[in-house]
Every structure is written in structure tokens, then in C-alpha cells.
Amino acid sequence: xxxxxxxxxxxxxxxxxxxxxxxxxxxxxxxxxxxxxxxxxxxxxxxxxxxxxxxxxxxxxxxxxxxxxxxxxxxxxxxxxxxxxxxxxxxxxxxxxxxxxxxxxxxxxxxxxxxx
Amino acid sequence: xxxxxxxxxxxxxxxxxxxxxxxxxxxxxxxxxxxxxxxxxxxxxxxxxxxxxxxxxxxxxxxxxxxxxxxxxxxxxxxxxxxxxxxxxxxxxxxxxxxxxxxxxxxxxxx
Numbered sequence: 001x002x003x004x005x006x007x008x009x010x011x012x013x014x015x016x017x018x019x020x021x022x023x024x025x026x027x028x029x030x031x032x033x034x035x036x037x038x039x040x041x042x043x044x045x046x047x048x049x050x051x052x053x054x055x056x057x058x059x060x061x062x063x064x065x066x067x068x069x070x071x072x073x074x075x076x077x078x079x080x081x082x083x084x085x086x087x088x089x090x091x092x093x094x095x096x097x098x099x100x101x102x103x104x105x106x107x108x109x110x111x112x113x114x115x116x
Numbered sequence: 117x118x119x120x121x122x123x124x125x126x127x128x129x130x131x132x133x134x135x136x137x138x139x140x141x142x143x144x145x146x147x148x149x150x151x152x153x154x155x156x157x158x159x160x161x162x163x164x165x166x167x168x169x170x171x172x173x174x175x176x177x178x179x180x181x182x183x184x185x186x187x188x189x190x191x192x193x194x195x196x197x198x199x200x201x202x203x204x205x206x207x208x209x210x211x212x213x214x215x216x217x218x219x220x221x222x223x224x225x226x227x
Contacts, residue, residue: 004159031212043160043204045214056214091159095212103148103167103208105215107159 002026004108006092012114016081021111023075023092032075033093033105034067036060043091049075050097082115089113119143122205122218131227135192139205139218142186146207146216149181151190154202154220163203164190195225 005024013019025032034046048055049067066078075094079086089112093105122139129135137151148167152160164179166172166188172179178191188207192199202222206215 006159033214035215042219043206043215043217045216048212048214050212055212058214089157097212101210101212102165103210103212104150104162104165105206106162107152109159110157112157 004092004094004106006090006108006111008111009109010112010114012116013082015084015115019079019082019113021077021079021090021092021113023077023108024073025075025092025094026096026106027073028096029094029106030097031055031095032067032069033095034077035091035093035107036088037091037110038088046077046090079113082113084115087113087115119216120205120207120218123221124219126222126224128224128226129195131195131197131225133195133225135195135199135223135225137190137192137203137205137221137223139188139207140186141188141207141216143207143209143216144183144186145209147210148208149179149188150206150215151177151179152204152206154204156202160204160206195223197225197227200224 032049037043047057089110091110092108151164154160169183176193180189202220204220205218
């Protein structure tokens with residue numbers, strides 16, 4: 001069964017450094033999302049992406065964050081200058097565009113980001 | 117008032133018990149309701165997906181949605197130790213919009 005994959009599984013970085021988190025969504029999926037989950041807290045929406053554009057972003061997704069689909073398979077989340085509070089699990093999700101629409105979002109295993 | 121409320125538990129039950137997990141929500145625009153299972157430090161795994169009100173059954177799992185009460189439930193029959201995980205409810209108003217998650221309920225099924 002196709003799966004969403006994410007790399008790396010764990011990233012440790014120093015405060016102020018840039019990180020890029022990578023996701024390979026399921027191949028026939030066209031809508032993509034990033035969520036994060038701070039330890040012990042809810043899963044929170046960051047951004048959604050469709051047709052090479054951001055569809056929606058949350059208040060968390062400020063100028064330090066960006067997303068890109070650099071080729072036909074990868075979907076990346078970049079944090080330009082990491083802060084301690086960016087430490088969290090980051091999940092990529094994807095969804096097929098179908099008729100009628102399916103809202104089933106399939107999540108990857110996550111990247112644990114630790115900012116020191 | 118939080119958009120989605122879910123009792124965090126923990127909930128501890130013996131093997132074979134029927135488990136009931138619940139969420140309430142405040143946004144009447146929500147139409148799509150999901151239950152995810154999450155093991156520690158892993159990604160959410162989609163268990164059940166329901167559109168609008170009604171019941172849906174899949175094996176030992178039954179999802180119920182009562183939009184008039186803004187209340188959703190997940191029932192697990194004949195619970196197994198392998199069901200021990202955190203169960204997250206999530207919902208959206210459609211249009212490929214974001215999911216809003218509950219806090220998750222930790223479930224432990226002991227042999």
C-alpha cells in the first residue's frame with residue numbers, strides 16, 4: 001500500500017540554523033499539508049499546498065517558514081532560522097483530488113526536529 | 117470554547133472490553149470526521165472516515181457522528197493490547213481544508 005514518506009526521521013539543529021524537512025507524498029495525491037505536534041500537545045495545522053501554491057496557512061506559518069515542491073515527487077518545509085520553540089514532530093500529509101472529493105488525509109511518519 | 121474537545125484520558129481497560137472514545141466540537145460547519153490512531157512518536161494513522169451524520173463500521177471499529185449534538189464517537193469492540201495507543205479525532209469543513217484535531221485520548225488495553 002502506498003505511503004507518505006518523510007526524511008530525516010530525526011533532525012537536531014542549533015538555534016538560528018536553517019532546516020529543510022522533506023516529504024514524498026503518495027504519488028497520485030495532489031493536495032499536501034504540513035502539521036506539527038509539540039510534545040504532549042495537539043496536532044496543529046501549518047500550511048496546505050495545491051497546484052504549486054499555498055492554499056491556506058496558519059498563524060504559526062510566519063515568514064520563517066516556506067514550502068516548495070521542487071520536483072514531481074518531493075514536498076519540502078524550510079525553516080529559515082530555527083528557534084527553540086520550533087522543536088516538535090513535523091508531519092506531512094497528502095490527499096487525492098477525486099470526484100466526489102475525499103477528505104481523507106494520509107500522514108507520514110514524521111520528522112522529529114530538536115532545536116538546541 | 118475550544119473548537120474540538122477530547123478527554124485526554126488515560127483510559128485503561130481489560131482485554132476484550134468495549135471502548136468508547138468521544139469528541140465534541142463547536143463549529144457547525146464541520147462535515148468530515150476522522151479518527152486516527154497514533155503510537156508514541158509516530159505519525160497519525162487513519163482509522164475511520166465519516167461524512168456528515170450516521171454510523172460507519174469497519175471490523176471491530178464503529179464511528180458515529182451526531183451533528184445535531186456536535187458529538188462524535190469511536191467504539192472499539194473486543195479490544196486488544198495492540199489497540200493501546202493515542203486516538204485522535206479530527207474534522208474539517210471540506211474543500212480540502214485543514215484538519216482540526218482533538219487533544220487525543222490515551223488508551224491502554226491490558227491483558
